[in-house]
Amino acid sequence: MGERGSAVLSAREQLDILREGVVEIIKEEELEAKLERSVREGRPLKIKQGFDPSAPDLHLGHAIGLRKLRQFQDLGHTVIVIIGDYTGMIGDPTDRSETRPKLTHDEVQANARTYTKQLHKILDPLKTEVVMNGDWFSKMSFAEVMDLAGRYTVARILERDDFTNRFQNQQPISIHELFYPLMQGYDSVAIKADVELGATEQKFNCLVGRELQKAYGVEQQVVMLLPVLEGTDGVRRMSKSIGNYIGIDESPKEMYGKTMSIPDTMIIRYFELATVVGSEEVAAVRRELEGSEANPRDTKRKLARAIVSLYHGPEAAVSAEQEFDRIFAKGGLPDEIPEPHVVLKGRPDERGGVWIVALLTGAGLTKSNGDARRLIKQGGIKLDGSPVTNVDSEVPLDEPHLLQVGKRRFAKILPERVTYDGRED
């Protein structure tokens, strides 16, 4: 373990650090005992956290847990990240809305690499092991599966809220979905986890892990539950599939902009969960917001800078802010404007002009011609900086033009990147 084997903190001191920001520890005495033994025997604890293999975009919600894992690492412990390639074949029953396409082995491998890359933005690569639960599940015989299934009861599985709700709402539950908690729990058996980290909504699954470890004669893990961060809508939990997430791998300006779009009521919450500012500073922010002097916008700017700095550094945060001001406060242009390849049906008119509506759609700025018409009528389209009011406008393609939809969508139309699909009439 120790490339820094020297100053190991006492169990008590470690516990004090680890407890911070945690919603619940089951059970704290056990964690303390494990830490004590770890210190005494100079043996790191194994900290487990699992991830779904299908959605490799980690976001600020995941980061809460990752920072906690990082704390464990900094205290000398080992983190084992489990990519649930087998559990992913089921999909967590929590959000079983889409039927997930089965991932191929190669796709899972690719996703695992993407994960690892993102994980290393927060975790210490030297103390992080990434494994897939297919490593053990693919080798299990049917008899072993039956044995696993025999160690838990239907009634206990149905205690889980999601199942109960779905049952009551007359939504389908497939039998293999009942295996999800068992499989996640068995992961803990397989790696002999000392601690499993999860968001509060994972409580049930993590506790199944404890039960199964007991059933299999493995020392029980401690369950450490962390808060769930709301997404940019301020209501539902941050999630890729809902689309209300801020990814830790996103560009500074996306991060900055998305942060600015959270409801004002979420500012404190984000300071607490999405940044690393201390509790006194959060308290100061709270006072600032409650007092009437400060403009919440400025507090939110501070938040956005803090978040961007965390992942991209302070300079990037400053330039993201400048760009944001330029575009939104002053209605200016971004640094980089896409120059799409435009394919048009038919051909230009004699003067080399192209119908504005077709151009917008061809450039991918609007979904359809109808969409483009509507936006023009609503005054949402600008050509070279001035609003387009006439749906029938022709744009001469003798020189580059700047097209803008709303405040956020831009495209530079270069004549040499416009082609015609040659369709006659």
Added chain:
RNA sequence: GGGGGGGUGCCCGAGUGGCCAAAGGGAACAGGCUGUAAACCUGUCGGCAUCGCCUUCGGAGGUUCGAAUCCUCCCCCCCCCA
């Protein structure tokens, strides 16, 4: 195996022969305002060179001048009984 209920646009959800491209809500997008891509207000929200036409209401057929709405078969989901 028996009985009952249900599958509608991105999501939820009304609609049981023409007034339905389909109410309402949410999401999203645009405009206004502002303190920001907050909040609030207004508008838009299947496609088409634009008020008429085309393609949508699980799938395939059929009845009808006309079907999301009726009939037949099929697929899927839920509940109750066994």
